[in-house]
Amino acid sequence: MVERVNITIDGKAVSVPEDMTILAAAEGEDIKIPSLCFYWGVNDCGACRICCVELEGSDQLVASCNNRVYEGMSVKTDTDKVRRTRYTNLELILSQHEVKCTSCVRSGYCQLQELANDMNMGELRFETSAEPFVWNTDIPVIRDASKCIKCMRCVHVCDHEHQAVGIWDLKNRASRKTIGVSNNQVMEESPCTYCGQCIIHCPTGALRERDDIDAVLSDIANPDITTVIQIAPSVRAAWGEPLGLSHDQATVKLLAAALRRIGFDYIFDTDFSADLTIMEEGSEFIERFTHRDDYAWPMLTSCCPAWIRYIKGQHPDMIENLSTAKSPQGMLGPVIKTYWAEKMGIDAGNIRVISIMPCTAKKHEAAIPNLQDAGFGPDTDYALTVREIDRLIKSSFIDCSTLQEEELDSPLGIGTGAAVIFGATGGVMEAALRTAYKLVAGENPDPDAFFEVRGLDGWKEAQYEINGLVVRVAIASGLANAEKLIQAIKAGEVEYDFVEVMSCPGGCVNGGGQPISTSLARAFVRGEVLYGLDKKSEYRFSHENPSITQVYEEYFGAPLSERSHHLLHTDHHGWVMPSNGK
Ligand code: SF4
Ligand code: SF4
Ligand code: SF4
Missing domain, CATH: 3.30.70.20 (Alpha-Beta Plaits)
Structure with a gap:
């Protein structure tokens, strides 16, 4: 039980838990102490000294982010001494900073710039x-x-x-x-x-x-090139934030309208290939589950390229545990440059596939030398982050609030609710379980039957019985959580059949390519947006996506077919981690 202590902040008497920092106690009283290096739950080393405060009875100023309250403490947050010290500290920081705001990618949402403005820096x-x-x-x-x-x-x-x-x-x-x-x-x-x-x-x-906007604009301007852009599931939960759009306004169809104004020729939905991933990965799981002795166990998901780099770099003995299914980005590129190009009569050599991703690791994935299975250069030519696409919209002077929603192109522009939730931790597992259930039991489960895998906990687990078969699953997000889980598997402390890992805490909704936000709470809000879209979806099972049925009928035949293996799977051995050569 945490005791409470009585303190005074700027003359106001308050009672707060004894394990609180001065910064948190002040915030609870709506007293704003400026800070710069502090980041809740990540960094409280007090390096910048911007959050310094004065303690009555002491000559010294202390950092409020990492000093805890004590009984009788009297804090002053806004004295002349405090103001002058903060100002000097900020001047010293700026004296080692190349101030080039007009050409800086962070201008407009840089915390240093904002603080200098707030502190009236001259x-x-x-x-x-x-x-x-x-x-x-x-x-x-x-x-x-x-x-x-x-x-x-x-x-x-x-x-x-x-x-x-x-x-x-x-x-x-x-x-x-x-x-x-x-x-x-x-x-x-x-x-x-x-x-x-x-x-x-x-x-x-x-x-x-890395900013790839110029290369994309060159392709848009080239009349011989057909540009095809795909939108990842989690993009729809965040792309409107820097543009001042609410989550209700910033739909994927409004984004499609903006992309057409910019000049992209075709707009597809990575949700389609997330459904394709589920068909392939779900079928692969059942194949492995029924022939367990032939495979490394448990099976690990493979749609997060940072996770694959982590396994290859830190646990190369587990590469065979990774599903061979490519990520949704990795699948849609070759589908566009083969099936769709043939269908449309377009020379695949003149197609450029661009993706909008929540992710910086997808830029790495796009450049992996052996992900060129369609035979026309990289299957994905450019992966843009959500931040890049927002900058592109802004620099094209498009006011999204005046646009009307537009449909994505067909047939690769249709996705299900199962695909939408790929963007949240647990979403890939839930989508896979919905389809695996159908494959094993012959009928659909309740689409919300696997709700236990949702939520922001760093390590979740659940067990489901499907037609007498018990499937044990685990989900981790954030690589430190994944590391703990892998260590527990290796030590024999836990046993699972199927493990989903997303490198970013909370999943792609909190991805390294998403608009910058200063709290994990944003991941929760964005995740809720995706679950809301799933609930409203016409189709909530990947296997019910009519475009998926069409692409199997017209091109792939069935999941895990020879053509599927060639275009939709990879063994992860075609490139090596420079750090260990595996
Ligand atoms: S690179 Fe960015 S996060 Fe890292 S120390 Fe410098 S300013 Fe801080
Ligand atoms: S979890 Fe992060 S690194 Fe992994 S695919 Fe999503 S955004 Fe990329
Ligand atoms: S946090 Fe930054 S440095 Fe660390 S693994 Fe991710 S991208 Fe690399």
Whole structure:
């Protein structure tokens, strides 16, 4: 039982739990203390000293983000000394920051810029000197050291408690302190998963995704090229946020209208290929389940490319546990460049497949050398993040609030509610169970029968009986949770048949390519949007998608057919992790 203590904040007497920080106690009283490096649940190292406050009876100022309250404490949050100290601290931070707001990708939603505005920052008194920007700008995650404020958020979000990869680390000492890739590695040879969680936690433009907008615009402008864009399930829960649209306004059909204004020729739904993934992965699970001795066990999902990089980098002995089914992005590209191109009579060599993804790791996936199964270069030419598509809409001066919704193109533009929930942790498992039930029992279950796999818990488990067969499933989101789960499997402490992992906490709704938000609560709201769409869907089972039936009848024959294996599956061995050669 947590005791309560009596404290005073700016003269107001309050009673608060004794394990609270000063910052949280003030927030509970609607007293705003500015902060910069602090990130709830991730970073409270007090590096920036912007949240400093004065304690009565002490000459020293303390950081409010990591100092706890005690009985009789009297805090002053807005004295002259506090204001001057915060101002000087911010000036010192800016003196090591390349202030190029007009050409910075984060301008308009940069926490440093916002704080400087809020604190009425004027002419800097100190000479400025920023680190140089030296980086390989071809890889999905880009770090511009000239904009780094050494807040430590990236270090902590990538460490063992969150993403369990430990890519970032402090380097050098004192005034030369900086952040770099740990163990003297270079990023492109490190086991970074490209999940992008460090990007969405960075308060400035120091971390960002590679921007592929110019290349896409060149293809749009080329009359010989047919551009085909696909929209991932979780995009519909977030794309409107930076554009000031409510979740009700920002539908996938409104996004389709904006994409047509930009000039994309065809608009398809990655929901279609999420349904295709379920058909293939669900069938693969049943094949493995009924011949368990022939396969590595349990089966792991394979639709998150950061998770695949994690397995290849950290647990290469479990590569065979991964489902061979490609991700929805990985499936739609070859379907467009084969089945659809033939159907439309378009030279597949002149098609460019672009995807809108919640994800920076999808840029890596698009560039994997052996995902070129259609035979016309990369199956997916460009993967854009939601942030990139929002920037493209803005720079095209499109006011989405004046557009009318438009239908996506057919037949690859139809998806089910089962596909929509792919974007939330547990969604792939739930969708797979809906179809696996039908395949085993011969009839549909209640579409909400598997609700136990929903929710933001980092490690969930459930057990279902289908026609006398007991299926044990587990779901993890966030790589540290996945690591705990894998360690428990390896130690024999738990046994599962089917395990879903999403690298980003909460799943793709909180993906590294989504609009920047400062709390996991956003993932809950976005997840609820997807579950609401599932409830309203005309079809809630992947196997009932009429376009799926059509594509099997006209092209693939059946799940796991020879053509399916060629275009829709991969063994994950066609490329190696530079960090360990596996
Ligand atoms: S790269 Fe971003 S998150 Fe990392 S220390 Fe620098 S400013 Fe902070
Ligand atoms: S992209 Fe993910 S794995 Fe790579 S450094 Fe950032 S948080 Fe760590
Ligand atoms: S959870 Fe989703 S957004 Fe995050 S890395 Fe995996 S696929 Fe990408």
